[in-house]
Amino acid sequence: MTTQPPLAIEATGLVKSFGETCAVDGVDLAVRSGSVYGVLGPNGAGKTTTIRVLATLLRPDAGSARVLGHDIVREAEAVRELVSLTGQLASVDEDLSGQENLVLLGLLLGLKRRAAKARAGELLTAFGLAEASGKLVKHYSGGMRRRLDIAASIVVTPQLMFLDEPTTGLDPRSRNQVWDIVRTLVAEGTTILLCTQYLDEADQLADRIAVIDRGTVIAEGTPGELKASVGSRALHVRLLDPDQRPEAARVLERELGSVHLEADPAALSGPCSDADRAAEAVAELGRASVRIGGFSLGQPSLDEVFLALTGHTAEEQTEDGAADLHEEQAA
């Protein structure tokens, strides 16, 4: 018997609509303290709205949630004192310098001017932004902006941090830096709710993942459990000539059992857990005179996770939920 650690977030049946569209449609979440909890889903699935409700920026239409033991509606002020939000749009002021941004937040959180300045300096150094501290944020690169954004969220260390798509649009090096920061934060005891559209990112960082689609949680578990549900690896093939895709799909379906057509008209993939089978399948494509631009054996893409879990692809949906429900069955 182990004692259950307390829950940092406990949400039941959260609903939030904007006019006709229901962005969040009955979300349940249980997030353990001290963990990274990934919320995975495509654009418009309701991730950002869920975060905004939990961070007390939006009132839920129905359902309830407790964040760090406080009700998000009745005790919103108490919640705000314990959490911090790093929004999808960089939540820093572009017209101020990095240093001014952090000092401003320090002052707003109750630090005296001198303490706010000292704290800003400390964070800028820790996040590798000391040299750019006097530059206006609008001249920062995407990676620098993200780091400043996260620094701004820990001017006063929060118990719980909401991170909304922290690496969308970042180059791989900046992404790794952000991941390192997140790992350090968690190691120091902060709980993180991480929204992402990348399975890869959730896999790297999260202890548990909720897959969300059209405002509801459609699967929940550890990264391992989720991947097991879709087959742990996949063979991805890129064709030189998109016209050959039907032929390639036939071959892969025969070799691998099933095939998935990617959004890119020259790309397709199929479940495949061992390298020999992959090599064989690629050889078969060659024999069928399909010209291949490249191939790789890797994790299933979010598209495939979605296809496996929902039967439809993770089609881009608009954030206000006006999702056109293309039940596009591949293959």
Add this chain to the structure above:
Amino acid sequence: MSTRTSHAQTSTPAAGEETAALRRALASTPRPPRASAVQATLAFGWRGMLKVKHVPEQLLDVTITPVMFVLMFTYLFGGAIAGSTGEYLDYILPGVLVMSILFTTVYSGVALNTDLTKGVVDRFRSLPVWRPAPLVGALLGDAARYLVGGTVIVVLGLALGFRPGAGIGGVLAAMALVIVFAFGLSWVFTTLGLLLRSPSAVMNAGFMGIFPLTFLSNVFVEPETLPAGLRAFVDVNPISILATASRGLMHGNADPTEIVIVLATAAALTAIFAPLTTRLYRRG
């Protein structure tokens, strides 16, 4: 959807140092007591000032335009309206002060609307601070801009021969009165700024209101020659009363009743539109 086959974690020595610095940074933050309403408001006011510092072009609106108005109206219409440019300057200078500061209040709404399109507002709204602080603070920052604009107008006026009977004290009192009224009026435009979709929509709607309201006042001409209906409107227009009160303060013949009416109007606008703005801002 791209495919990643490996997750090479490249940890350079520098990254290691940063991680150590990050750990230190995370370890050293006792939570300070919550910022007071005044503290938070001043911090937001400071933000407004920093924006002026970094984007000084913002000050062009409050400096160049009134200079143009003073020169144009004085020399183009002064002789025709008041008989001489000198005499007209005494009449119009307090009026231009009122007009240009009130025109600038529209920008409070535009700036708020622009802010909303950026993620930083989400952060402000998720902070445990006094709710109206971001709004009141921004308006305090704007008041500093009004002061700059007002000073430019008065100095220009003095250079052109404007001689206020009540001296510097009268001029300062008039400027203070106009700024207090502008603070009240700003709330109307911040409400608009939260209701309309784009900064240019706020700008258009704002000027559609403030432009006729300013011209249908006694800012430029004495209302005696106006048709009866229009004159009745001009006489009760709060902007007329503000302009008359400012002239009175500058020339030393102010009517206390008018000053009270101006202050009451500002208080009423604040009482109605400040809570409305705050509510809309919270709602998000």
